Amino acid sequence: MASTGFLSQEGENGRDDSDQSQNAPRAWCQAAQKMSGDLGSKLYALFNIGESEKTASASAKEVEGTTENCGCNKPCDCSKGNIDLSNLYSTDLLPASDGDQATMTFLQEVVDVMLAYIVKSFDRSTKVIDFHYPNELLEANNWELSDEPETLDDVLLNCRAALKYAIKTGHPRYFNQLSTGLDMVGLAAEWLTSTANTNMFTYEVAPVFVLLEYVTLRKMREIIGWPDGQGDGIFSPGGAISNMYAMLVARFKKFPEVKEKGVSSIPSLAAFTSEHSHFSIKKGAAALGIGTDSVICIKADERGKMMPSDLEKRIVEAKQKGLVPFFVSATAGTTVYGAFDPLITIADICKRHNVWMHVDGAWGGSLLMSRKHRGKLNGVERANSVTWNPHKMMSVPLQSSALLVREEGLLETCNQLHACYLFQKDKHYDLSYDTGDKALQCGRHVDIFKLWLMWRAxxxxxxxxxxxxxxxxxxxxxxxxxxxxxxxxxxxxxxxxxxxxxxxxxxxxxxxxxxxxxxxxxxxxxxxxxxxxxxxxxxxxxxxxxxxxxxxxxxxxxxxxxxxxxxxxxxxxxxxxxxxx
Amino acid sequence: MASTGFLSQEGENGRDDSDQSQNAPRAWCQAAQKMSGDLGSKLYALFNIGESEKTASASAKEVEGTTENCGCNKPCDCSKGNIDLSNLYSTDLLPASDGDQATMTFLQEVVDVMLAYIVKSFDRSTKVIDFHYPNELLEANNWELSDEPETLDDVLLNCRAALKYAIKTGHPRYFNQLSTGLDMVGLAAEWLTSTANTNMFTYEVAPVFVLLEYVTLRKMREIIGWPDGQGDGIFSPGGAISNMYAMLVARFKKFPEVKEKGVSSIPSLAAFTSEHSHFSIKKGAAALGIGTDSVICIKADERGKMMPSDLEKRIVEAKQKGLVPFFVSATAGTTVYGAFDPLITIADICKRHNVWMHVDGAWGGSLLMSRKHRGKLNGVERANSVTWNPHKMMSVPLQSSALLVREEGLLETCNQLHACYLFQKDKHYDLSYDTGDKALQCGRHVDIFKLWLMWRAxxxxxxxxxxxxxxxxxxxxxxxxxxxxxxxxxxxxxxxxxxxxxxxxxxxxxxxxxxxxxxxxxxxxxxxxxxxxxxxxxxxxxxxxxxxxxxxxxxxxxxxxxxxxxxxxxxxxxxxxxxxx
CATH class of the missing domain: 3.90.1150.170 (Aspartate Aminotransferase, domain 1)
Structure with a gap:
C-alpha cells in the first residue's frame, strides 16, 4: 500500500490504524442508525477524521461491539458489509460490468468522509487549519505518483488526508479571504455539476446550464438597472478574467480592427483605475499587449475612494500626450479598504470623454442584492460593463464570476472565430444558444448551476x-x-x-x-x-x-x-x- | 411552490406527481435494504428519474407498502423519516444551529439523486439525451429567479430536472466531444474539491492542493522528457487558455519590455500554426493584441499534418517582410483529423530560426502515457511549452488542462505583479509555494485533486x-x-x-x-x-x-x-x- 505513510504516522486522523480500518463498520445502513440523536459528535466518532482529543476510538468500538453483517446494530440483509474496498481497484468501479455495488459503496464512503468534514467545519471547537510547513507536508507523506494502482481503500485514505490538511473555509472563524463560507445548497449544486460533467460551449451539450446562464445573467443585469435586463454577459473563471474581458471588449469597441491587426495598428491607449484597485487591471493590460505603463493610477482619498478630480485631470493629460483614453475601471468594493468609488461622478467624466466605464464589483457588486446597501453602487447602471463575483459576498462556491456587458452582441463579435467543428451553422435548434464563441475559453466549466440553485433556494x-x-x-x-x-x-x-x-x-x-x-x-x-x-x-x-x-x-x-x-x-x-x- | 411546473408536466421524471413525492420513502437506511441484489434496476425504481417505460411506480409502491418509520422495510429507530424537506428551507441547513440533521438528510437526498443518475449513465438502455428544443425547455418550465425562497423539496426537484435534461456525458454511446466519460474516482475527487472549496493562489489557503499541483506538474514534465522533470507549469481553465499562456510567455521571452510597454513598443510579430490547428491560437492572438492576421496558417497534408517545408518557407517570408517570427504552435492531435504534426522536423526549424516551439497537445498529449503510442509525439521534449488536457483522453472530469513550460521562472516573471495584499513577503513559510502570481487569474479553481487522485488510483x-x-x-x-x-x-x-x-x-x-x-x-x-x-x-x-x-x-x-x-x-x-x- 503505497500511501499508508500518509496517515499512520500521526494516528489522529483517518482510521487510527489500518487493521482497525479494515474491520471498522462502514455503510449507510449503519450510518442511519448512528445519525439519530446527537449526529455531529457521533459522526466524529464514526469517521474519526480529526483531533485526537475526540473520543473517537471509544465510540467506534462501541459501535463495532454491536455489529452484525453490514455494521448496523440490528440484523439486516444489507450486502454492504460484504464489499471490501481493500481488495478493489478503480477498475472494479463502473463502467465495469457488475461495478454498481462497488461504485455505490465507494462513493458513499467518500460522501461519508465529506459529511463528517462538513459537520466539523461548522464546529467552533475544531481547528480552522491543521497547519504544516511545506517541507513537513512534502517530506512526511508520500504524495508521489507511480505506475501501479492503489486500492480503493488507499484512495479513501488519500481523500481523508486531503481534507485533514485542508483549510476549513466554511469555518465560522475563517476570515482570511473575500470568499469564505460553505453553502449547503451551493455545495450540493457543485456535486451535481461534477456529476453532469459537461461543458458550456453549446446548447447541444449543456442545454439546461446554457439556459440557466441566460436566465441568471439577465436577472443580474436587471438588478444592475439596465432596462429589461438587456445586454450581454458571461461567467468567467474569476474576477481577474472578467476584468480582462471588460478591457478586451472596451478596446474592440473603440478600435474593432485590433482583432485582426493587433495593437500596433491602433493609437496608443490609456486605461485608468485607482491606486487601490485590484492588480488584475494591470495584469490584464500586460496580457492584452497594452502594457502596464498604460494603466494610469488615479489617486484615492484616505478612505480608498478614487478621486474624480484626479481622474479627469489624468484623462486630459493623457489626451494631451496623444494617448487615447479607452477604459476607466472604477472599483465597487476595493480589496483592502472595501471602498466604493463615486460611480456617478465617474460616469459623468467617462461620458464627457467618451471612455468605456467598467465597474469592478467583484467584491462589492453583491451589495446590489441589498435594498439597504445598494445605494453604495449608485451609478453602476451607467457602466458599460460590470464584474460581479457571487463567489465572494454571496458565498457561492468557487468559482462564480460574471462579466455583464451593457451592449448586446459585442462580446461575441469581439471574440468569435466561427470554428466550424464546434459551432456548426446547420444544426436543428436555435443557434443563439450556442454561446461558446463569446468566450476566450473553448471548453468552459459549468459555473452557473450553484448560483442558480442557491438563488432558487x-x-x-x-x-x-x-x-x-x-x-x-x-x-x-x-x-x-x-x-x-x-x-x-x-x-x-x-x-x-x-x-x-x-x-x-x-x-x-x-x-x-x-x-x-x-x-x-x-x-x-x-x-x-x-x-x-x-x-x-x-x-x-x-x-x-x-x-x-x-x-x-x-x-x-x-x-x-x-x-x-x-x-x-x-x-x-x-x-x-x-x-x- | 414556484417550481412545480418543472416536472409535473411530463410525468416521467422526478417523482411522478408531487403527492407521491412527499409520501415517497427516502433515506439511506432504506436505500441500504434496496441496494442488495440487483442494485441498478432497484435504484431506478426507488429514485425514478427517467423514462416512463421503466417499471418505476410499481416498484416504488412495493417499497412503500412495507414502510415503517424511515421507509426501510424493517423496524428501525432511524430518525431520517421524521425530516420533511417540504417544510424546510436553506436557512434550516448548516450553519443553522441544530442544522446538522436537516443538512445530512438534504445532502444525502442529493447524493441519492446523483447515484441513480450515475448508474443510469452507464446503462445502454437509457437515452444519452432527453432532447428538448430551447424554446420548449424555456417555455415549458419555470426556471426564473424570484425574491422568495423555495423549500428544500423544491430544490431537490430542481436537481432532478437539471439531470433529467442533461446529456449523459458518461454514457458509453456518447461520442460527441473530445471529453467524454465519467470516472468514478475523478468524480469523487471533484465532490471533495467542492467540499474543500478553496482557491489555488497561496499555500496558506490550499496547502495540499498546491503541493499536489507541484508533484503532478513535475511528473507530467518527466513524461514529456524534460530532464528530472524540471521546468514550470500551471493548470489553467482549459486548453484555449493554456495555449494563450504559451503565446504570452513566448512573447515575453523574446521581448520582456512588452509587459510594461505593450505591443506597440516591439517589432511586428508573426505566429505560425497549421490550417488544421485549434481556433484558440487565433483567439489568443486577438486577445493578446497581436492580431489574427499575424497568425500565419501553414499548409497541412491530406492527413492533416503540418507541412514543415511550408512552415520554413513562411518563416523566411515573414522575416523578409520585417516581421519577427516568435511562436510556432505544432499540434499533437488535431481536433478533427487527430493528426500529429511532425515535431522533430518542426523543432529543427524552430531551432534554426530561434522561434519558441509550442506543442498543443490538448487532445493528443495524453498519448505520452502509452508506451505503444507515445512515439507519435517524438520531439515533444524539444518544445518550449506544451498544452496537455487530461480532461480529454484521460477522462478526468472537466476541467483539467495543464500548460507545461521548459524554462523555470518564466511564467512568474511574465505574469507577476506582487500584489502585497495577497502575496505577503513576510510570511512564516517558504514562499515559493505561493504560486498564484504565475497566473493570469487571481482566484484559481482547484483543478488538481481529481487528476492526482485518479493517477494514484x-x-x-x-x-x-x-x-x-x-x-x-x-x-x-x-x-x-x-x-x-x-x-x-x-x-x-x-x-x-x-x-x-x-x-x-x-x-x-x-x-x-x-x-x-x-x-x-x-x-x-x-x-x-x-x-x-x-x-x-x-x-x-x-x-x-x-x-x-x-x-x-x-x-x-x-x-x-x-x-x-x-x-x-x-x-x-x-x-x-x-x-x-
Whole structure:
C-alpha cells in the first residue's frame, strides 16, 4: 500500500490504524442508525477524521461491539458489509460490468468522509487549519505518483488526508479571504455539476446550464438597472478574467480592427483605475499587449475612494500626450479598504470623454442584492460593463464570476472565430444558444448551476438577509474596536463594505514614543500574530501593508456562519496571541 | 411552490406527481435494504428519474407498502423519516444551529439523486439525451429567479430536472466531444474539491492542493522528457487558455519590455500554426493584441499534418517582410483529423530560426502515457511549452488542462505583479509555494485533486490501458467501415489518434453520377442523422465540413466505457437513421 505513510504516522486522523480500518463498520445502513440523536459528535466518532482529543476510538468500538453483517446494530440483509474496498481497484468501479455495488459503496464512503468534514467545519471547537510547513507536508507523506494502482481503500485514505490538511473555509472563524463560507445548497449544486460533467460551449451539450446562464445573467443585469435586463454577459473563471474581458471588449469597441491587426495598428491607449484597485487591471493590460505603463493610477482619498478630480485631470493629460483614453475601471468594493468609488461622478467624466466605464464589483457588486446597501453602487447602471463575483459576498462556491456587458452582441463579435467543428451553422435548434464563441475559453466549466440553485433556494431576499447580516457584523466589529485600548483603525469612519482595517498594538509597543521604532515594530506584529493563528489553528485573518502604512489586519466578513461571538473571539484571540510582542 | 411546473408536466421524471413525492420513502437506511441484489434496476425504481417505460411506480409502491418509520422495510429507530424537506428551507441547513440533521438528510437526498443518475449513465438502455428544443425547455418550465425562497423539496426537484435534461456525458454511446466519460474516482475527487472549496493562489489557503499541483506538474514534465522533470507549469481553465499562456510567455521571452510597454513598443510579430490547428491560437492572438492576421496558417497534408517545408518557407517570408517570427504552435492531435504534426522536423526549424516551439497537445498529449503510442509525439521534449488536457483522453472530469513550460521562472516573471495584499513577503513559510502570481487569474479553481487522485488510483499503467483501449476501438471502427458499403473515409490510412472521419452515403445518394448534386445532398446527410440521433437520444457524434469537404462525421473515442459492441451499434444506428435520405 503505497500511501499508508500518509496517515499512520500521526494516528489522529483517518482510521487510527489500518487493521482497525479494515474491520471498522462502514455503510449507510449503519450510518442511519448512528445519525439519530446527537449526529455531529457521533459522526466524529464514526469517521474519526480529526483531533485526537475526540473520543473517537471509544465510540467506534462501541459501535463495532454491536455489529452484525453490514455494521448496523440490528440484523439486516444489507450486502454492504460484504464489499471490501481493500481488495478493489478503480477498475472494479463502473463502467465495469457488475461495478454498481462497488461504485455505490465507494462513493458513499467518500460522501461519508465529506459529511463528517462538513459537520466539523461548522464546529467552533475544531481547528480552522491543521497547519504544516511545506517541507513537513512534502517530506512526511508520500504524495508521489507511480505506475501501479492503489486500492480503493488507499484512495479513501488519500481523500481523508486531503481534507485533514485542508483549510476549513466554511469555518465560522475563517476570515482570511473575500470568499469564505460553505453553502449547503451551493455545495450540493457543485456535486451535481461534477456529476453532469459537461461543458458550456453549446446548447447541444449543456442545454439546461446554457439556459440557466441566460436566465441568471439577465436577472443580474436587471438588478444592475439596465432596462429589461438587456445586454450581454458571461461567467468567467474569476474576477481577474472578467476584468480582462471588460478591457478586451472596451478596446474592440473603440478600435474593432485590433482583432485582426493587433495593437500596433491602433493609437496608443490609456486605461485608468485607482491606486487601490485590484492588480488584475494591470495584469490584464500586460496580457492584452497594452502594457502596464498604460494603466494610469488615479489617486484615492484616505478612505480608498478614487478621486474624480484626479481622474479627469489624468484623462486630459493623457489626451494631451496623444494617448487615447479607452477604459476607466472604477472599483465597487476595493480589496483592502472595501471602498466604493463615486460611480456617478465617474460616469459623468467617462461620458464627457467618451471612455468605456467598467465597474469592478467583484467584491462589492453583491451589495446590489441589498435594498439597504445598494445605494453604495449608485451609478453602476451607467457602466458599460460590470464584474460581479457571487463567489465572494454571496458565498457561492468557487468559482462564480460574471462579466455583464451593457451592449448586446459585442462580446461575441469581439471574440468569435466561427470554428466550424464546434459551432456548426446547420444544426436543428436555435443557434443563439450556442454561446461558446463569446468566450476566450473553448471548453468552459459549468459555473452557473450553484448560483442558480442557491438563488432558487434563498430567493433574492435570502441573499439580501445574508449580506445585511455580514455588514451588521462588520459594523459591530468596528464599534467594538474603535475605542478599544490597543486597537487603532487604519482609516476613520464606519465600514462601507465588511472590510475593517486595523492595527493591534501590543502593550510593549503601545506606549513607545519613538515613532520610527514604533512603526518598525508594529510592522512585524500582524505577521507574527497571523503565524500563531495558523499554528494554533484558531482563526485566520489577512494582513498587508498599504502605501506608507505598515502591516495591518484586514478583517472581512463574507461567511454567513459568523456570529457576534465570533467577532468577540477574534478580538480576544488577537490580544491573546499578540500581548507579548 | 414556484417550481412545480418543472416536472409535473411530463410525468416521467422526478417523482411522478408531487403527492407521491412527499409520501415517497427516502433515506439511506432504506436505500441500504434496496441496494442488495440487483442494485441498478432497484435504484431506478426507488429514485425514478427517467423514462416512463421503466417499471418505476410499481416498484416504488412495493417499497412503500412495507414502510415503517424511515421507509426501510424493517423496524428501525432511524430518525431520517421524521425530516420533511417540504417544510424546510436553506436557512434550516448548516450553519443553522441544530442544522446538522436537516443538512445530512438534504445532502444525502442529493447524493441519492446523483447515484441513480450515475448508474443510469452507464446503462445502454437509457437515452444519452432527453432532447428538448430551447424554446420548449424555456417555455415549458419555470426556471426564473424570484425574491422568495423555495423549500428544500423544491430544490431537490430542481436537481432532478437539471439531470433529467442533461446529456449523459458518461454514457458509453456518447461520442460527441473530445471529453467524454465519467470516472468514478475523478468524480469523487471533484465532490471533495467542492467540499474543500478553496482557491489555488497561496499555500496558506490550499496547502495540499498546491503541493499536489507541484508533484503532478513535475511528473507530467518527466513524461514529456524534460530532464528530472524540471521546468514550470500551471493548470489553467482549459486548453484555449493554456495555449494563450504559451503565446504570452513566448512573447515575453523574446521581448520582456512588452509587459510594461505593450505591443506597440516591439517589432511586428508573426505566429505560425497549421490550417488544421485549434481556433484558440487565433483567439489568443486577438486577445493578446497581436492580431489574427499575424497568425500565419501553414499548409497541412491530406492527413492533416503540418507541412514543415511550408512552415520554413513562411518563416523566411515573414522575416523578409520585417516581421519577427516568435511562436510556432505544432499540434499533437488535431481536433478533427487527430493528426500529429511532425515535431522533430518542426523543432529543427524552430531551432534554426530561434522561434519558441509550442506543442498543443490538448487532445493528443495524453498519448505520452502509452508506451505503444507515445512515439507519435517524438520531439515533444524539444518544445518550449506544451498544452496537455487530461480532461480529454484521460477522462478526468472537466476541467483539467495543464500548460507545461521548459524554462523555470518564466511564467512568474511574465505574469507577476506582487500584489502585497495577497502575496505577503513576510510570511512564516517558504514562499515559493505561493504560486498564484504565475497566473493570469487571481482566484484559481482547484483543478488538481481529481487528476492526482485518479493517477494514484490507476497508476500510470492504468491510464495507459485506458488510452490503449480507446485507440484499439478506433482501429476497430476504421477496419469495420473502410470497406463497408455506404461508408467512405475522409482520408486514407489507420487513425493516429481515435479520430475516424467518414461520410455515410445513404442508398439514394450512393449511386448518383452528378458529382455536384451528390456533394450537395451528402452535405445535408450528417446534420439530419445527427438531429435524429438527438431526438431519439440513442447516441451522439460530431460532424463538420473541413476545407472543401462537405459535412462528415468525426467519430472520437475517449470514453473508457465504450466497447466493440458500441462501435457496432454506432455504425448500424447511422445506417438506420440515414437510409431514407
Amino acid at each position: 434563498k430567493g433574492t431576499f435570502g441573499f439580501e438577509a445574508q449580506i445585511d447580516k455580514c455588514l451588521e457584523l462588520s459594523e459591530y466589529l468596528y464599534n467594538k474596536i474603535k475605542d478599544r485600548e490597543g486597537f487603532e483603525l487604519v482609516f476613520d469612519g464606519k465600514p462601507e463594505h465588511t472590510n475593517v482595517c486595523f492595527w493591534y498594538l501590543p502593550p510593549g509597543i503601545r506606549y513607545l514614543e519613538d515613532k520610527e521604532e514604533k512603526r518598525r515594530r508594529l510592522h512585524k506584529v500582524a505577521p507574527v500574530i497571523k503565524t500563531r493563528m495558523m499554528e494554533h489553528g484558531t482563526t485566520m485573518v489577512s494582513y498587508q501593508p498599504q502605501g506608507n502604512k505598515v502591516n495591518f489586519f484586514r478583517m472581512v466578513i463574507s461567511n454567513p456562519a459568523a456570529t457576534f461571538q465570533d467577532i468577540d473571539f477574534l478580538i480576544e484571540e488577537i490580544e491573546r496571541l499578540g500581548q507579548d510582542l | 490507476k497508476g500510470t499503467f492504468g491510464f495507459e490501458a485506458q488510452i490503449d483501449k480507446c485507440l484499439e476501438l478506433s482501429e476497430y471502427l476504421y477496419n469495420k467501415i473502410k470497406d463497408r458499403e455506404g461508408f467512405e473515409l475522409v482520408f486514407d490510412g489507420k487513425p493516429e489518434h481515435t479520430n475516424v472521419c467518414f461520410w455515410y452515403l445513404p442508398p439514394g445518394i450512393r449511386y448518383l453520377e452528378d458529382k455536384e448534386e451528390k456533394r450537395r445532398r451528402l452535405h445535408k446527410v450528417a446534420p439530419v442523422i445527427k438531429t435524429r440521433m438527438m431526438e431519439h437520444g440513442t447516441t451522439m457524434v460530431s460532424y463538420q465540413p473541413q476545407g472543401n469537404k462537405v459535412n462528415f462525421f468525426r467519430m472520437v473515442i475517449s470514453n473508457p466505457a465504450a466497447t466493440f459492441q458500441d462501435i457496432d451499434f454506432l455504425i448500424e444506428e447511422i445506417e438506420r437513421l440515414g437510409q431514407d435520405l
